[in-house]
Amino acid sequence: MKQTINLVRAPTMIQPGGYVPKAYPDAGPPLTPNAVLMVDRNGARGWVVHLAWPCAEPVDEIKSDTNRFADAAALLAPVLEDTPMISMGGPDVPVEGVLWRADWAAPVKIVAEGFGTVARHPAPAGWTAHGTWKDGVRTARFEIPDWPALATRKLLGIAIWRGAERERAGLKSVCADWIPVTA
Amino acid sequence: MTAKASPTAQPPRQLAMVLDLNKCLGCQTCTIACRKLWNTDSGTAYAYWNNVETRPGKGFPKDWRVTGGRTADGSVKRGEIPDLKSGYGEPWTFNHQRVVNSDSNKGKEWLRPAESPDWGPNWDEDEGAGEYPTTNHHFYLPRLCNHCTHPACMDACPRGAIYKRSEDGIVLVNQDRCHGYRFCVEACPYKKVFFDPERSVSTKCIFCMPRVEKGVAPACARQCPGRLRFVGYRDDPEGPIWKLVHKWKVAIPLHPEFGLEPNVFYVPPVSPPKIGPGGRALAEDRIPLDYLKSLFGDAVGPALTVLCAEREKRKRGEASELMELLIAYDWNKNFKFDHGAREVFK
Ligand code: SF4
Numbered sequence: 001m002k003q004t005i006n007l008v009r010a011p012t013m014i015q016p017g018g019y020v021p022k023a024y025p026d027a028g029p030p031l032t033p034n035a036v037l038m039v040d041r042n043g044a045r046g047w048v049v050h051l052a053w054p055c056a057e058p059v060d061e062i063k064s065d066t067n068r069f070a071d072a073a074a075l076l077a078p079v080l081e082d083t084p085m086i087s088m089g090g091p092d093v094p095v096e097g098v099l100w101r102a103d104w105a106a107p108v109k110i111v112a113e114g115f116g117t118v119a120r121h122p123a124p125a126g127w128t129a130h131g132t133w134k135d136g137v138r139t140a141r142f143e144i145p146d147w148p149a150l151a152t153r154k155l156l157g158i159a160i161w162r163g164a165e166r167e168r169a170g171l172k173s174v175c176a177d178w179i180p181v182t183a
Numbered sequence: 184m185t186a187k188a189s190p191t192a193q194p195p196r197q198l199a200m201v202l203d204l205n206k207c208l209g210c211q212t213c214t215i216a217c218r219k220l221w222n223t224d225s226g227t228a229y230a231y232w233n234n235v236e237t238r239p240g241k242g243f244p245k246d247w248r249v250t251g252g253r254t255a256d257g258s259v260k261r262g263e264i265p266d267l268k269s270g271y272g273e274p275w276t277f278n279h280q281r282v283v284n285s286d287s288n289k290g291k292e293w294l295r296p297a298e299s300p301d302w303g304p305n306w307d308e309d310e311g312a313g314e315y316p317t318t319n320h321h322f323y324l325p326r327l328c329n330h331c332t333h334p335a336c337m338d339a340c341p342r343g344a345i346y347k348r349s350e351d352g353i354v355l356v357n358q359d360r361c362h363g364y365r366f367c368v369e370a371c372p373y374k375k376v377f378f379d380p381e382r383s384v385s386t387k388c389i390f391c392m393p394r395v396e397k398g399v400a401p402a403c404a405r406q407c408p409g410r411l412r413f414v415g416y417r418d419d420p421e422g423p424i425w426k427l428v429h430k431w432k433v434a435i436p437l438h439p440e441f442g443l444e445p446n447v448f449y450v451p452p453v454s455p456p457k458i459g460p461g462g463r464a465l466a467e468d469r470i471p472l473d474y475l476k477s478l479f480g481d482a483v484g485p486a487l488t489v490l491c492a493e494r495e496k497r498k499r500g501e502a503s504e505l506m507e508l509l510i511a512y513d514w515n516k517n518f519k520f521d522h523g524a525r526e527v528f529k
């Protein structure tokens with residue numbers, strides 16, 4: 001399957017802590033308005049996911065200064081039914097996924113039960129993610145040999161962070177709801 | 184983009200520090216004591232949990248007063264993350280070895296950084312303000328994390344990675360939870376959280392937590408040759424903090440308008456007089472009161488009045504509990520913990 005997904009600015013009003021909702025009030029369009037999503041099966045249980053989005057200024061490293069943020073993208077899937085996407089799950093309704101960051105050698109597996117609860121784990125064996133940038137377009141390619149949550153629920157969420165715009169954490173562009181996976 | 188900050192649940196006790204600005208030499212012993220003890224990671228080579236800046240001046244990081252996440256009425260605003268070059272100042276690399284090995288017969292090599300910096304911590308040391316020799320003035324402002332009663336850093340962290348210890352109110356970063364998002368760096372209006380880009384975590388003053396747990400003063404206070412730092416619990420009527428902050432009301436917080444209720448307090452500097460024609464001292468202060476108010480708020484006037492009155496008393500040969508404490512004849516009285524005081528000399 002291949003489709004263009006319209007993205008929204010992740011709402012800050014519902015994010016934890018007193019600072020982010022007030023310092024970054026919800027306003028304006030997402031910094032990444034859309035992304036092209038391609039999902040293909042890779043063998044009986046595996047997946048290959050391409051995500052491509054406009055990115056004028058790539059950021060691949062953050063170690064050279066105190067105020068740099070790397071480009072990043074994440075894929076999410078609900079573990080259970082009726083799991084909210086926009087808040088990254090909630091108590092007892094976890095989401096899991098994979099996070100690619102331009103400055104990391106390998107992706108990490110993420111598990112969350114709502115905003116602010118993301119736990120990072122080493123990605124399971126064989127999970128890979130590679131990013132490229134060409135002519136103003138960022139592409140991240142994920143290879144996931146076995147992802148039961150995606151195979152079962154057939155729903156995918158995406159999140160994109162533009163490092164040059166200092167997007168990180170809950171400052172991101174996301175799909176407004178789960179995307180049905182038909183592949 | 185501004186809105187009032189939310190209050191914080193408070194620990195039962197609070198450790199605090201008072202610094203008497205009338206006695207600071209600007210020697211940076213505190214800065215180095217702290218740095219050598221806690222902050223030797225290469226990723227934070229630019230950072231100073233404790234710094235001493237000249238006032239009037241830009242401070243460290245540059246212009247920190249206006250780049251934090253609070254407005255002058257204590258509302259939340261979007262702060263900035265200082266950059267390495269123009270904000271903090273890049274750490275410099277020196278030609279130590281070449282200087283040591285250089286031979287004065289063949290031409291002595293002078294100590295100098297390899298970089299060509301145009302900003303760094305303490306860059307404007309001793310510049311101050313006014314005209315020499317009549318109105319020139321400066322004083323030193325040592326700064327550390329204020330272990331605020333309502334910490335902006337803690338409020339800013341979406342991961343709950345910053346917390347205030349229940350036993351003594353010390354504000355700490357749990358680096359295992361920190362994901363390096365730096366909202367704390369943005370939000371702290373004192374700019375006292377530092378990001379380690381190599382480890383991708385935030386770091387900050389820990390009020391020498393392992394030392395104070397054993398009744399030993401923080402390194403910055405313990406090493407201060409000026410004996411100007413006082414440490415103890417705010418609610419201990421026998422301790423120096425309660426006496427200076429609550430009883431005598433001469434120790435006041437920096438930028439109270441941010442609304443964080445700092446637990447580091449300053450005894451403001453009593454100004455020397457301006458010099459008039461013929462080199463005579465005038466009845467006017469060199470350090471404008473309005474400048475001090477811009478740092479310490481309106482409480483600075485009454486605090487200076489008490490300080491001057493007690494100085495006069497002492498000059499007349501009368502006893503003054505306040506002057507006795509501030510002069511630190513008995514250094515034991517600078518520090519008071521619950522656990523005894525291991526390091527104190529008799
Ligand atoms: S001074 Fe800054 S870092 Fe320290 S507790 Fe207050 S807000 Fe946090």
Ligand code: SF4
Nearest residue numbers: 208210211213407409
């Ligand atoms: S060690 Fe004491 S006198 Fe020296 S700069 Fe620090 S606070 Fe001032």
